[in-house]
Structure formats: structure tokens, C-alpha cells
Amino acid sequence: MSNNHWTPRPLCRAFTPLLPLLSMDALDREEAAAVEAHVHTCDYCQREMADYGALRDAILRDAILREDARDAAEGNALPLLTLAAVRRAADREEAAPLVFDAPPPPWERPASRTWRRWRAARAFEALAAVLVIALLSALLAWHGGAGPAHTRTPTPTATQDPISQAYVDMLRTYYVPLAEAYQPAFDCYENLIGPLGGNVGILTPSVVEHAPSSVLDACRAPVQAELAAAQALSAHLASATPPARWQAQHAALQQSTQAIIRVASTELQGITTHDLAQYLSPGNTLDEAALFCLPIGQINVGPPPLSPPLLTIEQGQCGPDQPVPTATPDPASQAYITLLRTYYTPLVSTDLNLRNCYITVENTRKLQDMLACRPLWADQLLLVRTLRTQLATASPPAHWQTQHAALQQAIDGRIAVLTEQLAAIDAQDVTRFLNTTAAQNDNFASFCPIIAQLNAGPPPLSPQLSAPESLMCS
């Protein structure tokens, strides 16, 4: 390859950007034919093409030779990853949904635990996993980090939207007392089971027959308290209006609460009639109590990120985001997102054209190239002003008030920059145009954290719903 000092012809300017693409077979047939026809008659472009072809070959040759050598040098011959390893990793990360698994047969239950404790232990493992995920998400969000699947940079101190906040307040008032009341009832059950043989799964009729029924009286008060708390929660769940994104969790909480009511009622009936067998019946093992762990854990994590995420100014500047699971935001958030998708996204998608036009001017420093950029700048300014007008009358959800204000501020800065650039173009001052454009990078960067925060969705609850100890969830 050599420095090329041949003089380009006027037509070369149009073909120059296409030469690298031709060298990489990235043009369609008609384009390639047109470029090849020009190159055939142009010494300058022939030299350019030769350079690009040499670079392409060098990349390919170097990659093949060196990467083969590097694989060998690292001593880790491929394949390095096995299906078993992937499945193990998936098993580890999918521990939480195990609370919904069917119970194992008695012979697989741990002999040292009662069935009830076994379920509680499973629930503990499940919620521990959920809470760890929640904690990690919150930490990542706090530090502006990103998980492998997407970027999360929510503001931890932001407030929930009113509907979510009301729902969380209801849970704090009625779910937490139930979780607290569950613990004494659970302890009483354990204290009663232990002396009788320890494992309800293998409890024999003879053990039940020889147990003094009077021991049941000690459990009456805790079970009554548990039942009362469950009934109160059930009543308020029935009249509550959960946000759209928590409908599934709401249904799960109702199901779990009804199960606790059913079990506590049966236990209370056994206590009243001094019927130990009824109190210890398999139906009283409160498997369903473990179902609280997942919805409460999910609510603690907070609403999910946007799907699909809003585009950043240029993917290369802020970094791309992976697709994230589909989520349904609350109506206020959805309306705000829709507005941004309508008015912000076009601004982003045309930004790359401006950048490319700028690069051309930067390289050539030609007045005519700068003047050719004017329509792009005028269109962009119109788009940005339209977005600014829309945002001025928008009603963002409570949790995005900060981002809304920051976005308007960033847009105002963008309008100022674009206006100055247009003035430079109209003044036919290339240097002023380039200097102003170089300064706009800071303005671009100010968009990145805002969009990342919006993409991350509303933040996790703060403080988190608790009382997992009494449910043996943590």
C-alpha cells in the first residue's frame, strides 16, 4: 500500500465512499457495476481500490493466522462450552420458579425436615434468589452499570407512580402483618411436630393416636392471628387496583392468601375439636404460602425495563441495549413512552446522517460540502423543536419527572447548537461550523444517561417489602 497522491477527478468524489464497500462486496449488483465502470477509467480510484483490497486481504490473512495461533497459545482448544455447562448455568439462574414445582414424592423429601419446613426451605432458597437478583439490580442501577441483558440506570430515589404507590402502601399495611403472624403459627406447628416424630410425611397413625390432644390448645392464638391477618389482606386485595404491570403478581397474591385462609381455617377447626390428625393433615402444610415469595420478590424488584428500549442518539455513542423481556408499563408511563417513540425516535434515526455529513466537511473542509449539509440541519432542527413542543405539554409519570426535566434541558441545548450551526452554514463559515459541531459532542452525551434511565424503567421499591423471615423466605 502506498500514499496516494494522484489527483481525483470531479466524479471521483461521488464514488470515493463506495470504494471501500466495493472492496468488501457490500454493494448491490447495479451499484457495483456503476462503481466498477468508473474505476476502470480512473487511475485515482484504481489506486484507492488497490489499497482497500490490500487492507481487506491483510485483515483476513492476519486474523486467520494469528487467531489460530492464539487459540493454540491459550491452550483452550475449542469447543470450550458444553450443553451441560449451559444447562447448569440455566438451572442456577432459574431457581426462583421452583416454588411452583409440584411437591416431590415423600421418599425424596429430606428426612431431617418436616414437609412444611421442606417447603419453607424451598421458599427460602427461591426468595433468596429473587432478593439477590433484586439487590444486584438495584446495585447495578445505582452504579449505572449494566447486566448482561440490558443497561439499567434508574434513579433509586425516584417515586412510584400513584397507582403503584397506593398498591405498595396497601401491601405494607396488610401483607406485612400476615407475614409476621405466620411465624408464631409456624413455630407452634414445628414445636408440636418435633416431639411426635419429626416428619409429617412419615407420621404414622399410631403416633397421632398417642399424642395428647391438649397440646393443640397452645396453637390456637397464633393460628387465629394468622387467619385474621390473612382475611384482612384478602379483603384489601379484592378491592385493590394494582397497576397493569403487577396484575399477575396481584393474582398470585390473592391465590396465596386464599390458600393460607383455607389452611388456617382447617388447622383452627382441628384445634377446636382436638383433632390432631386434622391439624396435621397434609392439606395443612401451607405449600401455598411459599407462593408469596415470588410475587413479593418481583414487586420488590420494581417494574421491568422498557421493551423495546428507546434508541440512544447514536447506538455507537451510548452503546446498544439488548432486547429485554416484554413488559407492560402503567398507562402514564406508556403514554410518555409513546410520545418519545413518536417524536424522539425520528430525531435519533436521522442523527447519523448529520454525523456523516459533518465527517465529510471535516475531511474536505469544502464550503460546498458544508452547504450540502444544510437541509439535514434544517430538518433536524425542526424535529427537535417539535419534540420540545410536545414535551412542554406532556404529563410524565411521577417517577420520570427528573428525567423529563433533564430531557427538556438537553433538547434546549441541542436546539441552541443546531441554530448556531445553521447560522455558521448560512454565513458560509466552515471553521465556525466545525468548531460548533465539535462542541456539540457534550450536548449529545447529555442525552445518554437520560435515555438509559428511561430504558431501565421505573426503579425498584425503596424501601423493599420485607417480612420474609416469618415466611421462611429469607
Next chain:
Amino acid sequence: MADPAKSPLALSVEAYNGILAQFQGALVRFVRSLVGNGDDARDLVQDVFLDAWRATQRQTPPFTTGANERAVRNWLFHAAYCNAISALRHRGVIKWKSLGMYDNVDDDEPAGPAGFEERIVEGVALRAALATLEAPDLACLRLKIIEGFSSVEIAEILEIAPHAARKRLSRAMQRLRASYLAQQATPGSGATHE
């Protein structure tokens, strides 16, 4: 864990295993070229295949029966690219600073039958020039030249418009050439190969 093979739409375990075997090598090399570290690349690629396994279980396209190989390949490279960029962002390194893709492994430099010295010199200048590119530009070049993706596929992988992918490809190659020529012009660079 549910067995995906139970659904008629689900990709069989054997098919998933085939995907794993077929693409992991290229993916590790691709990610390594961006993050510059083999161990990190392996971790990131494992995450890619973990996501692919979940998609298989959910029977999410393209991981379904009769999966289109190109679509699977695009999906994997897209996920790998996102993981690599995310990892670079964690490090605060958007613009690639190390030699990365072409770290020196001169001890293992395979000697061709001819042009050994020329290739060494060429490699030094090329790696120095590549090191000046931003990660997305480097990814573009690699996806096109080494992996053979079309510009439309590159656009999907980088989540940009097809015309933007072409412009990025063109720009990356022009920048690489300018940087390569600058390396040659720098006294003492050792890259005097014509």
C-alpha cells in the same frame, strides 16, 4: 427444568447442541477481538448461549423447529456484540485502546513459506491501525470481512439502519486506511512495508 423437546415447536437438545458446537468458536474470536481478552470472551459467549438456551425453552424464534441457520447466526452475533459492548462500557472503554483483536502472539507466529518478514511488518502496522478504531467500527469490519455478513445483517446485529451500516463500513475502512498510512509515515514505526 422443562424439557423443550416436549413441544413440537421446540428445538431439540441435539439441534441446540449443534448450534453450540457450530458457532461458539467464531463467537469467541469475535468477542475476543472486541474485548481483547480470551477469558472474558468465553464468559460473554457463555452468557450468549445461556440466553439462547432460555430462548430455546421459550420456543422463541429463531430457536424453534426448522430454525433458519442465518437467523440463528445473526441472533448469536447480535447478542455477542451487545455483551461485548456492555462489557466495554463497564470498563469505561468505548474506544478500544489495546491491541485487542490482534494482540501480539509473535511467539506463535506461523511462518508462511514466503513473505514472512513482510507479513510481520504488515501485521504490526495493521494492528496499530485497527487499534485506533472504535469498537463498533472494528466489529463492522470483522463481521463483514471475516464472518462474511451482509450489510443488512450487520445492521441487524448492531441495531442500526442498513444504510447506516453501509456508511459505518465505508467510514471504518477509510479510517483504517488513513490510520494505516499514518503508521507508515511515522518515523520509527517500523512499518515501512509498501
